[in-house]
Amino acid sequence: MSGLPRSIAAFGLALLSIYPARADGDAARGEARFQDCAACHKLQADANNVGPSLHEIFGRKAGAIVDFRYSPAMKRSGITWTPETLDRFLIDPQAMVPSNRMPYAGMANGGDRADLIAYLQKASK
């Protein structure tokens, strides 16, 4: 049984790679989408909350903030956060990183994700 979630995840990744992240996100609209994240994530450096700080998230390896308690799944995921990997993650976080601890079901709409990522690219600097 333990192999089953991984194979589903792998299948999911293969499927999703057909739909690359859109580059036309609107950061202003994305600020409103960030409401989905804001109860747990802050954008300031060293401001860990229920979730880790998103300051300078792009280019960072998943699970890399030293004093945040990540799930083992996130630490060994090997992901480097880019607009593309974040887009894939946010479709269904449990599909891409099974057993991660983020209590969030995902953002289904690709336009919404593009807006959110455009906002994060500005606001996480």
Next chain:
Amino acid sequence: MTIKLKEVDVVIVGLGWTGGILAKELTEAGLKVVALERGALRSSESDYSLPNIRDELRYVVRHDLMQNTARDTITVRNNPTQEALPMRRLGSFLPGEVVGGSGVHWSGHTWRWTDMEFNIRSNYETRYGKKFIPDDMTIQDWGISYAELEPYYDKFEYTAAVSGKAGNINGQIQAGGNPFEASRAREYPLPPLTPILASEMFSVAARNAGYHPFPRPSANASQPYTNPDGSKYGGCQYCGYCQRFGCEANAKGSPHMTVIPIAMRNPNFELRTHSWVTKVLKDSDGKRVTGVAYTNLLNGDEFEQPASMVLLCAYAINNVHLMLLSGIGQPYDPVAQKGVIGKNYCYQTGAGATLFFEGKFFNPFMSAGGSNATIDDFNINWAFDRAPHDFVGAYNVSGGFNTALPIGYRPLPSGTPQWGSEWKRATAKWYQTAMTIGASGSVMANRYNCYDLDPTYRNAFGQPLMRMTFDYKANEHKMGRHAAQVINDIAKSMNPTKLNPATARTDPWTVVPYQSTHNTGGTIMGTNPRDSALNKYLQSWDCHNLFVVGANVFPHNASYNPTGPVGALAYWTADAIKNRYVKSPQPLVPA
């Protein structure tokens, strides 16, 4: 040796919903506030996050967020002829002991109590005559109106992220909401939670029976939300770990992630945790309070904290206990029916059925704190004639479940063995197939249901324990039988494979198992000092600079959960203090 501290404007005893609301409001009004909380400071990020929060053994079985009965508990008896014995383990109700209080571990059910409660004696006397109310039923009008409280209900609902569907906006009945509710000024801040299969099936059956189901309003954010104070909520994930737990997604309206952090950022505020208040201190003529005495639980140091104003915001039982220990107001005597402190202790009653449907998959592990559908046809529907059934009060009926935990949730058809291989087989077979229909019923005040100080047992500080004398009376038995009948009729109409039918609760009340953390009364509000402890602003009739906030102010208990009016009354009292009392410190209502 007691260390006397510097005087502050306000000392708040207990920092849950009521203490948190008052701390935020009064510090913003410029008052210097010190809050004393028995429990520890815990937060969403360090304590209520995944995976640690999903620990049923720690939080449900071992009561990690609740009062420690080894330090202080209550003694319990059913009637004055019995000797009360200490409740050595929590059971029937669960007072919180942590920053955030019971507001951390509640489910979030948020109701508006209406003039049906606030004018209860007048309503029943007018419609049914004085003789309809039994002689020993000490219900009385509250001295406040729904119209006065409406803006404060609204404020609490928007603070706590209540998801629901309005049934009546400015007198216009709204499709999909509760048609019996009192008129509200606007919609809930958030749309209803996604219904679960069990609540949908109940709604269909209730509608077919001619009733009016609606989604239960709950402080479980149905989508991400920023409240008017700027506190941020995540969307509910339907994880099923709501009641007894802090929320892992910051989706449940709780004081520790809303009003309390706002107060803590205010330089006018100071929080002292692990601080156990033993007494409210009075001046020599007993007309004013001068502060409180407390002990630092970490090292035993004793302090006196002088204050111009004292606000008791602890759990309902503990507020009354402090009043009795401090000798403020006349203790209630059920024989002579004199005195007020300890009077009209009330609880709630109920009945429930479990329905089993072979072949259905209810996925009980996925639910929110308020993922039920409810009918109020026998509750705040005044057209429901109580005369043929001969009871005062009301009950609501709900279908669904709001928590179904891995250790404790074992729905089984009656007659199943309690252990062994047959029990295991039945557990596996029925786990997915069960849903419940339950009634929550009011309890009317009775002259013999009350609190006083226990003559025998003492707490860790050498003080007498609180003694609770309580039992259900004939009025509640009659209502329970009516509720069980209604539940069973709905249940049978749904054609379950098996049914554990509802029965009225008529045995004497006991402290096990868990029933509800809705203990009310003891320092009740009212229109005059002869039959109430507090005026309508929750200000003590005896000491005008003492306010007592919480469900202990309710003169009787309704079928609804109490937190809606508890939160609304906290905002109402905050306004009375800010806008009137600080400008002219005196009784806000002439005695």
